[in-house]
Amino acid sequence: MYGGLDRVYVLHKWLGIIAVAAVLLHEAIDPEINGLEFGSRFDDLAEDVGELGYNGLLALVAITLTTIIPYHWWRASHKFMGAIFALAAFHAYFIEKSFSNSSPLGVYILTLSAFGVIAYFYTLVPARWMRRMTSYSVAEIERTGKAISVTLTPEEKGIQHHAGQFAFVGFDDPAHREVHPFTISKAPDSAGRLRFTIKSLGDGTKALSDNLKVGQKTQVSQAFGHFRYRETGQSQVWIAGGIGVTPFLAWADQLKADHAPVHLFVCCKTRDDVAHLDELRARAASDPDFHVHPCESLAGRRLTVGLMREHVPDLKHAVVSFCGGEAMRNSLRNDLFAAGLKRTHFRYEEFKLRSGLPLAFAWPFASALFRRFGYKSRPANCNQAS
Ligand SMILES: Cc1cc2nc3c(=O)[nH]c(=O)nc-3n(C[C@H](O)[C@H](O)[C@H](O)COP(=O)(O)OP(=O)(O)OC[C@H]3O[C@@H](n4cnc5c(N)ncnc54)[C@H](O)[C@@H]3O)c2cc1C
Incomplete structure (x- = not known):
């Protein structure tokens, strides 16, 4: 539905960012809502639990943004996100608000919260079970x-x-x-x-x-994953950055006899670094429509649109598939689009499940964190006013 598990991770990341932005807004705006008549006797506790969840969320997001933290520590910390969600669900259910929990909006929020908490417990069950x-x-x-x-x-x-x-x-x-x-x-x-x-x-x-x-x-x-070879009759350009050659090894292994021409560009420091280069060469030797081009950066041979065009003159009608680093992907993709390649003709695999954020996105979060713990511009009783 979402284009493969690798894309689900990216979607998850951006949904997380949107959710955190919404939580920051919720805390920063502290709306003066009239008619807060649906409360409970746990109102004060719900307020404190919400506060605890908010601070916990900021701490966990800070850990997530700091990609130098080892993966397994980050992963262990990320498991607590569900606990924060459970705190938020408690806060939402018991806090004083302008609608009752049995109204359509109340039932909607309650149902979502219940699904979220159940999903969280599901993720805690050991994978082997x-x-x-x-x-x-x-x-x-x-x-x-x-x-x-x-x-x-x-x-x-x-x-x-x-x-x-x-x-x-x-x-x-x-x-x-x-x-x-x-x-x-x-x-x-x-x-x-x-x-x-x-x-x-x-x-x-x-x-x-x-x-x-x-x-x-x-x-x-x-x-x-959905990164599969599709025979479309058009010339194919496959671009591998380093170990990104792995899906193309599998694709090359299953090419049928009458396939359209394929040009595999492997970006590497030297050709000795390329995994299974012999296997790819053997394939190219026995298949006149399969070509391998190692692009050795140490020899000054970098992959450019010009170089691709030397081998694939009808480049703008080709199908380009990419697997490698994000910076390289973005730069090549922009150049290919500028050279007339259709957007739908560029396919790629996400090779990183955990990625940080560009600093431009991290800054508003860092400044909220700073305000939260270092500098308070609001009077201490501001929350009570709402
Ligand atoms: C869809 C996909 C396909 C991949 N295919 C290959 C492949 O064919 N060959 C290959 O060499 N590499 C492949 N990788 C990359 C490989 O998963 C990581 O290099 C490896 O997990 C790093 O583990 P580490 O403990 O050595 O690294 P660490 O030093 O712990 O972390 C380096 C980075 O690797 C990632 N990472 C670390 N541990 C995990 C984990 N348990 N699960 C997910 N990501 C993790 C994180 O982004 C982390 O920031 C692929 C990655 C993805 C997402």
Whole structure:
């Protein structure tokens, strides 16, 4: 419905930002509403609970915006967002207001609050109880470019997937139990094997590359994502930034004999860094319509629209698929649109589930935080006046 789980994370982030902006407004405006006649005997408590929730929210959002905080600490802190929601639900139900809880608006808010609280408790249930994970074991580990390639064989029946999808993977040892999303870097095969190509981008993936052993047990979630190859008859440009080559490895693996021309541009420091370059070259050698172009930044060969046009003269009618960093995506996308590419012909995968905010967005929040804890411009009894 939302275009894949990777897009749901982005939507979640922006809905969160809108919600926080609304909460800041709620606190800052403190409306002088007439006719606050529907109260309860827990009115004062509801006021205090609302205050507690507001301060807790500011603290959790500050942690979320500080992307240097390690992922697992941030994730642990983010679980308390639901507790803040529960406090807000209590506040909304018992606070004095201008409508009763049994009015249509009251029932609407109550129903939403109940769904929110139930959803929160659902997320707290350990994943292994509620969400199905499938057991695999590590069959093969190989170094390739700057990454390791890990082939898994299913213990029983494996998961279903399409080329280009990703799954959450957790290795059965205490140091690597946290699940991480990785793209399945091969098309489905009849033996149900999965291959993940993993680059050390942080502490967890570095430890994984150093310690993973053949035979180790592994848990894999269902496959997610809508970044799939579509044969449209038009020339295809695939752009990979570093380890963003993984979905294209799976796509290349499932190309049919009569496919439209495909040009894969892999942006890297040197071609030795590119994972599975031999496999891609072997494919290009046996398929006249599949071409690989490593763009080595150390050799001064950066990917530009001009370079793409040298290989794909009808670039503005091509379909461009991108997987890599956000800054590179935005810059190439703007240049491609300026060169006449249709907006609907640019497709991409979100490769980061946790992203911070541009400073321009963070500033209003930081100043609200500052006012809240450092500087009070309102009299202390302002809340009571409302
Ligand atoms: C849809 C998708 C597909 C991906 N496919 C691949 C792939 O094929 N190969 C590859 O090498 N990398 C892939 N990644 C990136 C990979 O998930 C992260 O590099 C990895 O999780 C980093 O873990 P870490 O502990 O080493 O990093 P850390 O140093 O802990 O964190 C670095 C960053 O990685 C992300 N991250 C860390 N832990 C998690 C987690 N448990 N879940 C989600 N994100 C996390 C956060 O953005 C964090 O800021 C993919 C990411 C996404 C979202």
